[in-house]
Amino acid sequence: MLRRGLLRPAKWSRNRRIQTSVPRLADTFDPVTAERAEDEVDVCIVGGGPAGLSAAIRLKQLEKETGKEIRVVVLEKGSEVGAHIVSGAVIEPRALDELLPKWQTMEGHPLTRPATSSHMRFLTKNLSLPFPHPPQMNNDGNYILSLSQFTRWLANIAENEYGVEIYPGFAGSQLLLSPTADAHDPWGNKVRSVQGVITNEVGLARNFTMKSSFEPGMAFRAKVTLLGEGAHGSLSKQAISMYQLRKEAQPQTYGIGLKEVWRVDPENYQPGLVNHFLGWPLAYDVYGGGFEYHMDDGLVTLGIVIGLDYKNPYLNPYRELQRLKHHPHFRKLLSGKSERLSYAARVLNEGGLQSVPRLHFPGGALIGCSAGFVNVAKIKGTHNAMKTGMLAAESAFTTVHPTESSQASEAAADLSSYETAYKKSWVHEDLHEVRNLRPSFNTKLGIWGGIMYSGVDSLFLKGSVPWNFRHSSTHITEESTSSLDAAETNPASWHQPIDYPAFEPPLSTDLMTSVALTGTNHAEDQPIHLRVVKTLEYMNQLDQIRAHNEKANPAIGAGSKAVETCSKDGDSGKVEEEKRVRSDHVRKNVGEYAGLLGRACPAGVYEYVDQEGAEMGNGEGWQGKKLVINSQNCIHCKLCDVKVPSQDITWTVPEGGGGPKYTNT
Numbered sequence: 001m002l003r004r005g006l007l008r009p010a011k012w013s014r015n016r017r018i019q020t021s022v023p024r025l026a027d028t029f030d031p032v033t034a035e036r037a038e039d040e041v042d043v044c045i046v047g048g049g050p051a052g053l054s055a056a057i058r059l060k061q062l063e064k065e066t067g068k069e070i071r072v073v074v075l076e077k078g079s080e081v082g083a084h085i086v087s088g089a090v091i092e093p094r095a096l097d098e099l100l101p102k103w104q105t106m107e108g109h110p111l112t113r114p115a116t117s118s119h120m121r122f123l124t125k126n127l128s129l130p131f132p133h134p135p136q137m138n139n140d141g142n143y144i145l146s147l148s149q150f151t152r153w154l155a156n157i158a159e160n161e162y163g164v165e166i167y168p169g170f171a172g173s174q175l176l177l178s179p180t181a182d183a184h185d186p187w188g189n190k191v192r193s194v195q196g197v198i199t200n201e202v203g204l205a206r207n208f209t210m211k212s213s214f215e216p217g218m219a220f221r222a223k224v225t226l227l228g229e230g231a232h233g234s235l236s237k238q239a240i241s242m243y244q245l246r247k248e249a250q251p252q253t254y255g256i257g258l259k260e261v262w263r264v265d266p267e268n269y270q271p272g273l274v275n276h277f278l279g280w281p282l283a284y285d286v287y288g289g290g291f292e293y294h295m296d297d298g299l300v301t302l303g304i305v306i307g308l309d310y311k312n313p314y315l316n317p318y319r320e321l322q323r324l325k326h327h328p329h330f331r332k333l334l335s336g337k338s339e340r341l342s343y344a345a346r347v348l349n350e351g352g353l354q355s356v357p358r359l360h361f362p363g364g365a366l367i368g369c370s371a372g373f374v375n376v377a378k379i380k381g382t383h384n385a386m387k388t389g390m391l392a393a394e395s396a397f398t399t400v401h402p403t404e405s406s407q408a409s410e411a412a413a414d415l416s417s418y419e420t421a422y423k424k425s426w427v428h429e430d431l432h433e434v435r436n437l438r439p440s441f442n443t444k445l446g447i448w449g450g451i452m453y454s455g456v457d458s459l460f461l462k463g464s465v466p467w468n469f470r471h472s473s474t475h476i477t478e479e480s481t482s483s484l485d486a487a488e489t490n491p492a493s494w495h496q497p498i499d500y501p502a503f504e505p506p507l508s509t510d511l512m513t514s515v516a517l518t519g520t521n522h523a524e525d526q527p528i529h530l531r532v533v534k535t536l537e538y539m540n541q542l543d544q545i546r547a548h549n550e551k552a553n554p555a556i557g558a559g560s561k562a563v564e565t566c567s568k569d570g571d572s573g574k575v576e577e578e579k580r581v582r583s584d585h586v587r588k589n590v591g592e593y594a595g596l597l598g599r600a601c602p603a604g605v606y607e608y609v610d611q612e613g614a615e616m617g618n619g620e621g622w623q624g625k626k627l628v629i630n631s632q633n634c635i636h637c638k639l640c641d642v643k644v645p646s647q648d649i650t651w652t653v654p655e656g657g658g659g660p661k662y663t664n665t
């Protein structure tokens with residue numbers, strides 16, 4: 001795999017256009033007028049997860065089958081493929097069976113531990129009671145593995161057997177738009193098409209001036225751009241908003257999954273065992289539960305998934321996971337010579353079928369969890385992510401190499417055939433059957449009503465009813481890009497703080513001890529990638545991008561102006577505006593929601609600290625409190641962007657290669 005700063009393969013320079021003017025150091029960087037190196041590819045895939053890698057392999061298989069050459073590039077923001085992958089994971093191999101039918105005979109494949117028994121248990125504080133599990137949770141034929149290791153294996157195959165170009169350490173930070181409106185969005189509006197992706201600049205200082213290590217981001221100009229960024233991707237969010245892809249779908253909803261990997265005492269190891277847990281420690285009105293999967297090599301992955309529509313701002317997902325391990329069941333499992341190896345967290349889509357947006361836009365498409373194909377009843381999304389990647393690849397291939405019956409076109413790539421194929425595929429069936437289960441927990445009948453409805457639907461009705469439940473009665477329109485989960489949060493005054501038990505190391509530890517296990521690192525002096533910006537402003541800025549691009553260098557379009565509110569030196573209007581936004585943020589989040597992010601972020605990035613002395617009057621705080629963002633700790637889970645009640649945090653990509661370094665999550 002290519003690493004940033006190393007020699008590029010011959011192919012790299014084939015179409016690369018390097019412009020000659022060198023930026024003066026300490027200048028402020030302007031992303032719109034910047035001169036960049038360019039590379040031309042047929043298909044640019046953002047994200048080296050199961051969806052992106054499956055799409056890449058399928059494209060190259062079609063090249064082999066037809067003899068028609070296609071250049072495929074995968075950009076991955078992690079320092080290597082798998083470094084940012086977090087999953088359970090018990091996976092259904094049906095998409096893999098289709099993609100690589102001979103995988104069982106392939107060297108080093110990681111599907112070595114079949115799931116041999118699956119159980120559901122209901123926990124009270126001290127008891128673990130058997131509970132009937134829905135048929136969807138049957139794991140016959142499935143495998144327990146580390147998805148991080150699975151993607152590494154898939155990346156090797158993509159690269160070494162099929163010639164996919166994979167560039168880890170390259171974060172897609174902007175969509176490259178056509179200079180003029182050359183296409184129509186799904187609703188008939190004249191829009192600019194996506195013509196590729198611009199990667200993040202490297203070597204910018206916190207105040208946006210250029211350090212000696214500065215390298216502008218590269219433009220990957222592509223006939224087709226596939227966004228496979230996983231749940232709540234930052235470019236996907238822009239595309240969904242720009243092309244109104246959610247116009248006919250319900251808002252997406254999310255859960256936060258936190259997990260640990262333990263090497264357990266051999267006495268407690270039951271290879272192939274899958275346990276799911278309902279009940280304690282979560283309050284009765286919180287959707288979620290625990291999991292425990294016995295992988296290969298004496299390793300057990302355990303964790304908790306919590307619906308982000310939780311109401312009580314005092315809830316602390318990290319403390320819930322630590323408390324879960326205090327249950328007698330987990331105390332026993334983790335006793336003796338057991339040792340914790342890893343900690344990780346990531347949001348996952350829970351919206352299901354009702355929340356799947358339009359999948360294609362002029363020039364590209366959303367694949368995998370960028371669109372949101374997790375089957376919540378199964379707690380599985382990998383099979384659907386892979387299959388949608390494959391379906392999009394087939395559509396992309398025909399766009400790049402039109403058949404005699406499909407006309408070659410100069411216009412932006414149209415991947416509507418992918419949308420049609422998805423609707424006819426087993427992915428759609430998989431989601432259709434369970435579409436009412438998760439939203440049934442949001443009816444007036446509450447959690448117990450949801451459990452009862454889900455039992456009847458999953459056992460007998462199997463989704464064959466004429467109705468579709470909505471995710472919430474909260475007044476958020478389908479077109480809105482605001483988060484439904486954020487809107488579900490209650491003011492702190494409606495709740496009591498939660499009294500979490502003290503940590504009992506090594507069974508349960510403080511947050512920073514866990515974060516240290518993620519290997520997270522970001523270059524210290526870089527612009528803060530967690531931008532405090534009002535959502536409405538963010539949306540207005542997206543509109544401005546389009547206008548701005550009319551005037552800007554037509555070769556290299558849009559992007560980071562949309563998410564850039566950090567002030568630059570000497571821009572006093574912006575400094576004042578930024579202070580006002582931060583002050584509003586603190587007033588809303590501390591004043592009404594007891595500083596929710598200080599608890600909810602699973603890496604301790606946000607702190608509402610006391611302002612001191614001269615700082616008191618500088619206008620960026622509220623009633624003696626100010627917001628501190630320890631962005632170097634961010635593990636890229638995306639919770640803050642989804643859950644912050646004020647909807648004024650936008651997660652953007654930091655320098656490529658930064659973030660966690662997961663190996664077995």
Ligand SMILES: Cc1cc2nc3c(=O)[nH]c(=O)nc-3n(C[C@H](O)[C@H](O)[C@H](O)COP(=O)(O)OP(=O)(O)OC[C@H]3O[C@@H](n4cnc5c(N)ncnc54)[C@H](O)[C@@H]3O)c2cc1C
Nearest residue numbers: 047049050051077087088090172230257368369380381382
């Ligand atoms: C706690 C938890 C438990 C789960 N358990 C299971 C399970 O047991 N079984 C199952 O099947 N599914 C499970 N899932 C869901 C499953 O992990 C996802 O459905 C699957 O990973 C989606 O694959 P993807 O390729 O769409 O996205 P991801 O796996 O999220 O991969 C996206 C990749 O894109 C990269 N990326 C993102 N943005 C950019 C950018 N702008 N530029 C460059 N790179 C970028 C990321 O670094 C990442 O490598 C679980 C999820 C979680 C969080």
Ligand code: SF4
Nearest residue numbers: 601634635637638640
């Ligand atoms: S800052 Fe946001 S994305 Fe980063 S770890 Fe915290 S909640 Fe997750």
